[in-house]
Amino acid sequence: MNISQIITIAPDIQSGEPVFTHTRVPVKNLFDYLKAGDTLEEFLHDFPSVRKEQVVELLTFFENFFQLSVNSHDNHFA
Numbered sequence: 001m002n003i004s005q006i007i008t009i010a011p012d013i014q015s016g017e018p019v020f021t022h023t024r025v026p027v028k029n030l031f032d033y034l035k036a037g038d039t040l041e042e043f044l045h046d047f048p049s050v051r052k053e054q055v056v057e058l059l060t061f062f063e064n065f066f067q068l069s070v071n072s073h074d075n076h077f078a
Contacts (some may be wrong), residue, residue, distance in 0.1 A: 001057045020058075023049040030055060 008021045018027045025047045033043040044052055 001053070003061060006054050006058045006061065020047075020050045020054050023047070025050050027058065030058070 005021055007018045007027055009016060009018050013019055014024055014026055019025055020027060029047065030043055030050075033046075034040075040052070040055060044050060044055070
């Protein structure tokens, strides 16, 4: 799954705020839920238009992004 299947950024949807593709649910809502201690299941229950696969892929995307950043940083100073 590529990032465009996970999130959409369009000026006519939520004023350009990143949302889960095919929804109007801002990605920020997921992180707000997680920071507040809510579970992924609670988030998905409250936003049924978001698919679990989208959330898992988004989290995996960011996990890989940060892992690449750390590895790049480590190699730069090695």
